[in-house]
Amino acid sequence: MNQAARRIGRTLALVLPVVLVLSGTLAVARVPWAAPDADSQVLTASAETASTRAQARAPHEILRDRLLAELQEKDPGSALTHLQEETSRRPSLARHCVSIARALGRAAVAKYGDTRAQSFARPVCDTSFAYGVAQEAG
Structure with missing residues (x-):
């Protein structure tokens, strides 16, 4: 039981920050940063650069x-x-x-x-x- 809880905890500790960073970045990606009358420029986020720590290898x-x-x-x-x-x-x-x-x-x-x-x-x-x-x- 203790091993399973530890494994679930480690998985959540790794996955949860990545999900939160990506969801927050993607939410901000659709905000128009220019004035409403100007061309509707939108910031696009790249999942590859959103979290370089998630891509680090053991x-x-x-x-x-x-x-x-x-x-x-x-x-x-x-x-x-x-x-x-x-x-x-x-x-x-x-x-x-x-x-x-x-x-x-x-x-x-x-x-x-x-x-x-x-x-x-x-x-x-x-x-x-x-x-x-x-x-x-x-």
Whole structure:
């Protein structure tokens, strides 16, 4: 029960300010700012610029995307090494280590095939990379 309430609270804390900003901005967008006799110019709001904070990405998402790009450019071993370094340097990322390692495992299978991808496995985040490889291969 406590987990569900916390999840609902977090969702509302994220969504509610965005909805309020957008609804207020859109309400103001239809107000004519020029004199009534002048051309009826209307301010138009852009939802893209209304709230830049709503578009901010979480650090673990940025890390995952960076490591997936590194895997494509170099190899999974390099990406796994950097994952281990980042989780050691920033302990707040450790809780996302498993999901990032699994994503790297799935991407490695897509690039190298399941047998070759498994050769890059390391004990980073337990065996999550290997699990991601097995999950994608199976």
